[in-house]
Amino acid sequence: MNKGYVLNGRYEIINRLGEGGMADVYLAEDLILKRKVAVKLLRLDFRDNPKAKKRFQHEAMAATELDNPHIVGIYDVDEVEGMQYLVMEYVDGEDLKQYIKDRFPIPYAEVVDIMEQICSAVSEAHRHNIIHRDLKPQNILVDKKGYIKITDFGISRAGTEDTMTQTRSIIGSIHYLSPEQIKGEMATQQSDIYSLGIILYQILTGKVPFNGDTAVSIAIKHSQEPMPSVRDFDPRIPQALENVVLRATTKDPKDRYRTVNQLADDLNTSLDKSRANESKFIVPDERQKVDEKTRVMPFNALPSSSASANESDAQRPLPNDNENRSADKRPKKRMSKRKRRWLILGGILAFLVLLLTLVMIVTANGKTTVPVITGTEENEASQKIKSADLRLGKVRYHSSDTIDRNRVISSNPHENTKVKKNTKVSLVVSSGPRKVRVDNYVGQNYDQVKQRLESEGFKVRRRNAPSSSFRTGRVLQQDFEAGKKMNPAKHTLTFVVSTGIKQITLEDLTGMSKAQVISYANKEEINPTFDYVYSSDQPKGRVVKQSPAANTSIRQGGNVAVSLSRGSKTKKNDDLKSFDVRVTIPYFDGNQGSSSASSAFNNSQGTQAPASSSSAESATPEPTSAETPENVVLIYLKDHDHDFGTVYKQMVITKDTAVSLPFKLTKNEVGRYKIVRDGQTILRDNNITYDSH
Incomplete structure (x- = not known):
């Protein structure tokens, strides 16, 4: 996150304080309360990880329960544009x-x-x-x-x-x-x-x-x-x-x-x-604890081997004296030979044990263990391998959505494996998330483009707009820059698609829910914009009124303003302030290569023209030289009622056009807007407040 970036319209990034395994920490300025804070931002590669998100939220919940001057305070926890963050007390x-x-x-x-x-x-x-x-x-x-x-x-x-x-x-x-x-x-x-x-x-x-x-x-x-x-x-x-x-x-x-x-x-x-x-x-001695629990068997419970021997001897017949004398001599000779045999066998066994011990020592001295290197940077892993008396083998790079760029994914042989010294250890190193280069798709068939991009893993969204220059189903505009490499798992690509010129008659939307209005709009290929008003006639979330009115004829791809009910007004809503922010959207003439309002809005991408000559013929089958090139504009707005993640309004302009953006804010809320033309943000304000208007 770069210096000067304003997070959620409130926290202006000053610099990076540090980074951890799952999150980065930044020093920021709270633009509302005018104080320095620490912002902990979940890293990109963990934002789709449910365990990481749960741990991140748990940190905020745990700390907010505690009230102690020696525990860092948590001021705020939120998510904006897919970024989860904590705002904490800054300790200098x-x-x-x-x-x-x-x-x-x-x-x-x-x-x-x-x-x-x-x-x-x-x-x-x-x-x-x-x-x-x-x-x-x-x-x-x-x-x-x-x-x-x-x-x-x-x-x-x-x-x-x-x-x-x-x-x-x-x-x-x-x-x-x-x-x-x-x-x-x-x-x-x-x-x-x-x-x-x-x-x-x-x-x-x-x-x-x-x-x-x-x-x-x-x-x-x-x-x-x-x-x-x-x-x-x-x-x-x-x-x-x-x-x-x-x-x-x-x-x-x-x-x-x-x-x-x-x-x-x-x-x-x-x-x-x-x-x-x-x-x-x-x-306390752990061994003593074990001994205290050991039960000692009584001495008289032990079997008496001498008593058994005596019983056996008593049952044998007693030999005569001659037998005793000859027996006294013979056993001594036999015991002497037996003793020598046992001594020889014992020596051989001792030699074998010694030999085996030496072999084990030599073998152990000739082996080492592959160190733990998964997740470490490539240079650090290389040093660990050399320190373990091993050699670095082949290094292959592979894309990964979970392991940071230039960090080790795996090794061969695996970690903690016993190997001979000087063995080569091969590494698989992350090249970061898989990225796909996107092109300029303006003028191409939307269904074909959608199929191709979805096969690469992208999510694709469609918005409709009327056009006299492009046939129905052709791409009028894209919300991303051509030639850029993007991670399919992290990006949703939005296209504005031509509906040609077709007139439709609006139905009466009064009493519909927001979901029903969107379903109807998708079916008729029109674009609704939503506003919220207090009403005692309609329950919360239902349509109060529309503009144009029911039974009005409009072009397919046109806009319909829909007012949804907030319910009846109460005292809690007294501090909700309504006001308009007026901005002028500069028109870009693709033929002349400049904006009529200001050269600051020049668009060198030329995304209103087809990507190649091969698609030009099919993209503009019915061109009219007298037609003025059209600009399709997407407006994003965030206030008490609107979400910044969805398009508030879409419009087609052929000249510099002034628009009024309606805001409704309480004293504690911060509004913002941005205007996108040809995949580029041309106007933006992240700090619209109750008191500034």
């Missing part, structure tokens, strides 16, 4: 990650102050039964006075909701996720407390406790490895302050603080002299 500063990087080491008193502000915001969320689930320094903003604000409640949830998705996917940032979230278990207040402990660790040491080449390796460390000591990094850190980290980040949630307020209270006294000699917090 930086995120906590950059703050730590710029100011490390941070004094302990300031560390405690920062954490207490964060705890205040998280406690407010927990009081409303909302779990943040993605607490990290990047989601914590610090203004120039050191004041803390928490943002991004996009994946937060109510405490009564189940956090497990059907696919058991992990939600949140891996460096700050609790062990139970990594295992796919339900996130609780203790899960946020674990993330707060990791944030405190990072403020004290300047780094996260666990790092690794892959998300999986980091997750394993969170689940299995003990929390590193912050005092090993800096022995000057008070033991009481380290104890806060250790207790907040225990593996078992039951061993952590029960509430964020408990954590904050412990922090508040961690620098007191009374706690100077505090002993180190000992994390």
Whole structure:
């Protein structure tokens, strides 16, 4: 979104503040309230993604429920021209990650102050039964006075909701996720407390406790490895302050603080002299817990092998003395040979085990793992591949509606696969959404053009207009620029199609609904424009009057003004103001190549002429040299009653033409209009207000 663009007629874009996985954030000026705001705009590739839209809306709903000075406020949430956006409080500063990087080491008193502000915001969320689930320094903003604000409640949830998705996917940032979230278990207040402990660790040491080449390796460390000591990094850190980290980040949630307020209270006294000699917090031993649950079998329950042996011996006949003496000698000789055999077999077995171990070590040293690179930029993926002792193979580009341009779609071999070192890894990289070049279709048969464009994936719409120069069914005008490349999944192409010259007699539309009027207009190939008036004679949404009147004869493709009922007038509608905005639409003479009103409206596209000589003969079968070239004009209007996404009025002009655009606005509404001629916007106003007229 470019600087100077006015979003929804109210928020003027100043510059980009940052970008995330799903949305971009811009600094903007609220033109009505005259204040700076942050506008979070859902990225193009996620606008048709229902999950992304739901998360975007959820962020607004979650934040608006909370009233705390340390939580970024949400001012507005809306959608315009397919763009979903949030308007948030603007924090003039930086995120906590950059703050730590710029100011490390941070004094302990300031560390405690920062954490207490964060705890205040998280406690407010927990009081409303909302779990943040993605607490990290990047989601914590610090203004120039050191004041803390928490943002991004996009994946937060109510405490009564189940956090497990059907696919058991992990939600949140891996460096700050609790062990139970990594295992796919339900996130609780203790899960946020674990993330707060990791944030405190990072403020004290300047780094996260666990790092690794892959998300999986980091997750394993969170689940299995003990929390590193912050005092090993800096022995000057008070033991009481380290104890806060250790207790907040225990593996078992039951061993952590029960509430964020408990954590904050412990922090508040961690620098007191009374706690100077505090002993180190000992994390409960998980193995000891298991041993305590193990049942020990009584000794007398064990079977006695010696007793069994005695019973067997008692049943045997006793040998005589000679037999005993000879038996004493023979077994010794046999036992000696048996012992030697077992020693030889044992040696061979030990040798085989040693050999197998060596083979495994050599094999392991000769292998590596394909890193996780999906979604990363091509250059970053290439560096990760080289760092893993692999080589970059072929790079192919493929269009994608979900993966940004120049980011990796997939790899071969796949991620996390064990392969030999120096193996080539081929990449499939996104070339962005598939785009199709559109042409100049003026003069061509509409049905053929529609079939061709729909086969490419475009949505095609038709509007009708009378014409003395083009036969019925020929394209008079298109609302897009010829030669432009467009994404079929994102664009709807509108054509104005000739109906020739045919007279029809209007029916009485009084009492019809809007849908019925549109159905009748499509059947008769006329173009209705809708206005709204108060009426006690007709129910809301029904036609009150029309112009021209019933039984009037008009040309096919002409306009019919239809007034729909708003219902009876009430006191709530007293502040609705009606006024007209008068504009002059300049006429463009395609033969002379200029506008009669101003050269500023020159049209170099020449879209009123056929695209090629091959279509010229069929496009103008009955030309009349005396005819003045026609301009087909589309007018879009937004006010209390009209939607900017639909054409308010369509007209054909042969000279500069003045029109009055009717607006109805309340004090809190902002109106706008735009006028399109030959696929180009020639007039626009995005800031029409109640007080300006």
